[in-house]
Amino acid sequence: MPLLSRLDSTEVKMRRSFPSFASSLLPLFGVALLLSACGGGGTVDDDAGPGADAAVICDTDETLCGSTCSDTDADPANCGACGNACAADEACSAGACVLECGAGATACDGACVDTDLDPANCGACGEACPSGEVCSGGSCALTCVGGTTRCGDRCVDTDRDAENCGGCDVACGADEVCSAGACGISCVAGSTLCDGACVDTTVDPANCGGCGVACGADEVCSAGACGISCVAGSTLCDSACVDTTVDPANCGGCGVACASGEVCSAGSCGLSCSGGATMCGSRCVDTAVDPANCGGCGVACASGEVCSAGSCGLSCSGGATMCGS
Structure with a gap:
């Protein structure tokens, strides 16, 4: 046979076999597309049987929502069931939308209460x-x-x-x-302003050391840290560590409140501070050692520093000893 005729015959065979080859690749492309669309922890079942479509298989604790595997116990966009979205102020817990309250508040019958x-x-x-x-x-x-x-x-x-x-x-x-x-x-x-209220983060068990940092049920907040007892110089009054020498709500003892307009100084209610203390807000403080009012009202020391002789520093001066903060 002439060379030209043999070449023509070969070309015809290649053209006939190419569509069959290309069509054999289509299922592989389909699997690749499903893999790229599968979210969460799902996988693709490519052994579903002859002629069956490849399917997304989710983990045992997930549900297929559209093309994504979702944990309907915790997903706020699919809470309890696909497409069941929680409101902006709600979270998804155990498959139900619940109100999400701030520190110190509890969700009761659709409202955050103290x-x-x-x-x-x-x-x-x-x-x-x-x-x-x-x-x-x-x-x-x-x-x-x-x-x-x-x-x-x-x-x-x-x-x-x-x-x-x-x-x-x-x-x-x-x-x-x-x-x-x-x-x-x-x-x-x-x-400090925490969730709409001004609190003392050094003693507030719901905001201990910072907003939203809550102490455990059997702990108290003292010097900005949660613990099972109060540091030296403070007294446990109604789940909070307070300084009864200057606290107007517990002046000289727990529950002893000063009258409106009075301050607590050296454990006694009065109209002015005594013993070298300075009035900052409604409290008498010693600006020589108070880390929240070091050297003057509102002059707060940085985290990790102490107030000694009216100045912030990493250690005490003048023969003083660091106890707590």
């Missing part, structure tokens, strides 16, 4: 106090404790409650906070 003070949820959700009683410290009682004031049927801290700032029904403006019993646009020296 179970230490809420008479309808006193100590726990649904635990209502009898008529005439208030909720104080998580227990129903006839009077308020721990330096709180009875306003209607609630015990409130008028030093930092924006709806009862300095007294019952004295509400701060929408852009204000309540600090040391006065409304303002910022917190006074020695306190």
